[in-house]
Amino acid sequence: MRIGEVLEVIADCPQSFRSVPEEAVKHGYELVVAPEKDGQDIYFYIKVVK
Template identity: 80%
Template sequence: MYALDALKTMKRGEILQVIADCPQSFRSVPEEAVKHGYQLLEEPRKVGQDIYFYIKVVS
């Protein structure tokens, strides 16, 4: 997942916006983010075909 690679380069407190169009990402992105120690700021939001995630670096 490219989002995890991007999160590794970010500083504490920064927020990554992830936009995905794969229905499976609705579940997998939040699970992987939390599993790796990041914070999901809100529930995923679907707009048309796109799913928006906001992930915060907490450590």
């Protein structure tokens, strides 16, 4: 992925509310918006900043 692109991650594990944002930041990415929940699916939008 290139700088500025946004990756949509879809998860269904409740623990991902914590782990996905932590890992994204740990690896130098940025969480664009707060996680969104739709039924059992949790949506994350992660932006490449480096």
